[in-house]
Amino acid sequence: MTEPDEMIDRLEELIDARDASGASALLEALPAVEQSRFIDRLDDDTQEDLMMLVTPEQAASLLEKMPEAQAEDILDGLAPERAADIMEELDSDAVADLLGTLEDDEAEAILHEMEPEEAADARELLAYDEDTAGGLMRSEFLAYPLDATVGSVTEDMRSNAETYTDYDVQYAYIVDADERPVGVLRLRDLLLSTPATPVTKIMLPRPLVVHHAMELDELAQLFDDKGFVGLPVVDDEKKLVGVVMRKSVREAAADDVAEDFLKVSGLGGREELRSMPLVVRSRRRLSWLSINILLNVLAASVIAAYQDTLAQVIALAVFLPIISDMSGCSGSQAVAVSIRELALGLVRPVEMMRVLGKEMALGCINGLALGALLAVVALLWKGNPWLGAVVGGALMVNTIVAVSLGGLIPLALKRFDFDPALASGPILTTVTDMCGFFFVLSLATMLLPHLV
Amino acid sequence: MTEPDEMIDRLEELIDARDASGASALLEALPAVEQSRFIDRLDDDTQEDLMMLVTPEQAASLLEKMPEAQAEDILDGLAPERAADIMEELDSDAVADLLGTLEDDEAEAILHEMEPEEAADARELLAYDEDTAGGLMRSEFLAYPLDATVGSVTEDMRSNAETYTDYDVQYAYIVDADERPVGVLRLRDLLLSTPATPVTKIMLPRPLVVHHAMELDELAQLFDDKGFVGLPVVDDEKKLVGVVMRKSVREAAADDVAEDFLKVSGLGGREELRSMPLVVRSRRRLSWLSINILLNVLAASVIAAYQDTLAQVIALAVFLPIISDMSGCSGSQAVAVSIRELALGLVRPVEMMRVLGKEMALGCINGLALGALLAVVALLWKGNPWLGAVVGGALMVNTIVAVSLGGLIPLALKRFDFDPALASGPILTTVTDMCGFFFVLSLATMLLPHLV
Structure with a gap:
């Protein structure tokens, strides 16, 4: 121990x-x-x-x-x-x-x-919704009226120092009679002014405010664009209701990436700790696995339709899992690039033609390389160039299909408001499995006389 | 358009x-x-x-x-x-x-x-190494000698306001004659003191400093523990050489999660943008795919060894890709949980027995559920309970193997200083494929009279 x-x-x-x-x-x-x-x-x-x-x-x-x-x-x-x-x-x-x-x-x-x-x-x-300014803001903040002075503000801060320490204060807000923010006071400006100065003189007027319903994406952009530490949040009447901190926005954005990781790994985006009860962990994982096994059975039904061909060229059975796995890998790479580009805002869901062009070009190169490699393996093993042509050709074509689909699926899901990280994997592997099995077995059926 | x-x-x-x-x-x-x-x-x-x-x-x-x-x-x-x-x-x-x-x-x-x-x-x-305090720090900071006063500091800040704005100043440091940090001045304390006050009176003495070689993990913990916005970084002689900001540490930590995502997806942890040259993108993706195809061929060689059995029970060929894919999925879930727990510090690489116990228990439940489901599918399709027993039993046993291995591999890799996110996937799928193919085909060989 x-x-x-x-x-x-x-x-x-x-x-x-x-x-x-x-x-x-x-x-x-x-x-x-x-x-x-x-x-x-x-x-x-x-x-x-x-x-x-x-x-x-x-x-x-x-x-x-x-x-x-x-x-x-x-x-x-x-x-x-x-x-x-x-x-x-x-x-x-x-x-x-x-x-x-x-x-x-x-x-x-x-x-x-x-x-x-x-x-x-x-x-x-x-x-408030979790990933909006309202859901991310804190309701503790410093607000002073328009007629405050540097002296009155400093005095208030000094006498409430105890309470305010917890507020993580970087700015104070100046609000009008309707509680609408009209200015921002920076601590450093308070520092550099005499007590008699009216706050209206040193505040930054017309402060940038965000509506409580602003979404995380937009907030993250805003904080990236400007150097603010926090931004005032207002309600429908433009009243100050809270402050959203850069820190909270960053944390929420980082959590989103971590969630994507958990979704892609088949955990539904929810954090699992091994200290959780066994039934909870098992149920959560099974909910995704049981969908997946049905999709797998669906894909494998393509093989079942070609049992006669398989029975005559049993070597093909060795290559089916290889083609399934390799197409899945090629496709996952394209999925990951699309999910990252979507998260970074570098691609918009409507740009499907651009992504398709880029991925098809890459699919041709990688398909050719992988297909050739597999063809050589088949040739070395069985000494039959036709077998090499069938499995290599099928892998080549299916790689093009897999990377194109892998690039497009996240965009399509995002466009129709589904979660790309959650659904891309199962859709991709089911379709590429079906295509891959179909390519290799139908090609083999056509060329059967050369294979037996 | x-x-x-x-x-x-x-x-x-x-x-x-x-x-x-x-x-x-x-x-x-x-x-x-x-x-x-x-x-x-x-x-x-x-x-x-x-x-x-x-x-x-x-x-x-x-x-x-x-x-x-x-x-x-x-x-x-x-x-x-x-x-x-x-x-x-x-x-x-x-x-x-x-x-x-x-x-x-x-x-x-x-x-x-x-x-x-x-x-x-x-x-x-x-x-400095990228993910250390030295690599994350900035070399712009405010440092004042021990004999400074609130007045002299404020005066300096006022007259260099232009330059200092870029420094994102939250603290100033007080250094001794050897440039070693001996105190921290908070802006708010400057604000609440008279100009004649010596800085030694209001500084927080004996400030926490970090050595330039402190690693990202440890820094992230330190910032989580304490509320600091920035920490002074010192060299081997304890001289102040820079300031590492909470922000930079958080960003670097968030980048690490994003990198894990890119590694698990077979992109080697490097960001790919579709605007990069085609050859670069293709080469990077292929470098991982070509390793993977060799591992796949290795795994499929198990199938090749059982061609005689397959030739007699061709239906088995339909189930091989299902067992391979489902075991991979079950294992990936366990891999993701381990990678997350390692990143959060909730598990240490030496706790392999604890993880093994937790995952084996879960593997038994999920293996039973998935195995039973697949057995029913096989029974409905071919009407042969023996076929159901073979494929269901193999999936059950292999699920236990896959989740146990999936939980352990990241810990083992981490323990021997390999990157869990990069290598767990390929190792896992190769081993579970080989085991899965072996279980189903050797079981089928034993029970051959009941299957044909």
Whole structure:
């Protein structure tokens, strides 16, 4: 047993002995990811005990550092009263993010136990779509009226320093009588001005604001274009309702890439941790595998239709899985390029002809290379050039089909608002398998006299 | 032709007519990702013309917003003198990033043309490993001596406001006579103090510093643990040499996830854009495909060894690609979970027994479900329960093998310092194909009397 594993046992003992300060001291000595890993190793009951044992502040800080799936799992198991106490220690956007991962009735039970004001804040944020400015913003921000001065603002910041530290303040906003943002104050400008200066004199007027429904893509572009650290978010009446931070947008965008990875790998984009219950993990993976096996049976039915040919040239059976796998690989490369180009905004879904042209050209070169290679293998093995021509030719043609389709499928799915990362793989492999089996077996049937 | 495409034509005309202000006006009216897409659509010569036409500042700002692969491609085509002019408009870390993507002799040619001082800065940064604090830091920062006062610092900031705006200043560092950082000044503390205050009074003493060789993983953890926006980087003598920003660390970490995606998809982790030359794209994709086809031939040789059995039960040929594909899918899910858990630090490479236990349990459930499904398909099709037992049993056993291996391979690769995202897929599919083919065909050989 390695040293850290002994420390996990030690943590378990401390929790079992209800030693709150011992358990927190052990955890606090660890870096964040090790904290998450240690907690991940405890069984569900012990995790719950730990969350009851430490202070709500400590529990909140532990939850905040965990991968979302892990935090969700733990919150799930906690009594709503305790979960509410912990939620009250977190930023409004963190509360909304965590409650958003739970089932509606579980989130409601926790909200019910929270301070009415904080629950109302969280409910408001929860009402926004996850990947919009409203869903990404925090409702804590600094706003001052038009008649404020540098002195009054500095005075307010000084006297509320405690509260504002948590706000991660970079700007303050100047709002008119209708709570509409009319200017932005930068900290550095406050620094360089005398107390009597009216804020209207040093604020940047007509600030850029974003509507709460602005989508993640557009926000990410905006932050890329301009150097802002945060942007004010307004509602339909143009009232200031929150601030969306560059950091939150970046994190959400990075999560999207990670999600694509989980989707392409057949995990439906949801994070799986091995500490989750076996049935949950098994069910999630099976939901995708069971669709896939049916698609596989469909593709294999093409082979079944050519059993007579196969029976006469049994060597073909050796090449069918090769052609299926190689076409899948060639196609996946093209899928990945399209998904990346879509994510980077370098291709638009309507540009199908451009992608088709580019991929067909590449398909011809790679198809020729791979087809020739496979033909040589077949020739060396059986000494029959016709067999080489059949399997090599089929692989060549199918490579062109696979890369063209692989390039186009993500664009087509995106155009009709389906998720390219989720659906491209199964569609691609089913179609390329069917085509590949058809090419090799129909070609073989035509050339049967030369093959037997 | 859609409207934006007409605008690309218009851009091309403006460039051909050498209309610098027209071309910049058109580009500047676009959001960043559209700028990159427009430039991506121009042919290589026109891209080069554009970079010569606009000012170096404008060219720098265009390059900075592009995906790295695109910027590399454009820099590649520019005369070193022009490239050097453009580089001089960028932050030291951006210069190092861009030059780092070029071949050594190309980067050297550009450095040779740059102002000696800026070239020296870039060379220094280039000497550091890419994913370390040194490689991620910028060499622009604010440092003041121990005897500075709030007044002298504010005065310096005020008079150099122009230069410092580009530094993205959040902190200033206080250094001793040996240039070692001894304190951090926060902007907000400057704001709340009188000019006569010595900086030593308001600085945060004994600042956390990181050594230039600290790796990305560790940096990401550090920024996750603490709320810093930036951290001072020191050399072997503990001298302050740069500042690594949270932003750069986050970006590098997000790039790593994107790279994993490109590796798993058989693109070797390098970004491919469809605007790259056909031969480059084809060669890069083929380098992986040609390894893969050899592994496929190796796996298929198992089938070749059982030709006699296949010839007698030709229906088996229909199931071979299904078993190969389904095992691959089950295994990929487990690979993805391991790669994610490794990236999140939730599993360590030595925990192989834990992963094996978790995956074998899951493999039994999913193997049973998928095996039963395939057995039913075989039974319905041929009416022979023995055939169902052979293909269903083989898929069941092979699913257990595939998920166990899929979970373990990334850990084993990581342990011996290979890249899990790059090598897990090919190793997994080759082994599971060989096992799957062996299970179904050897089982069929044993039960041959019941199958014919």
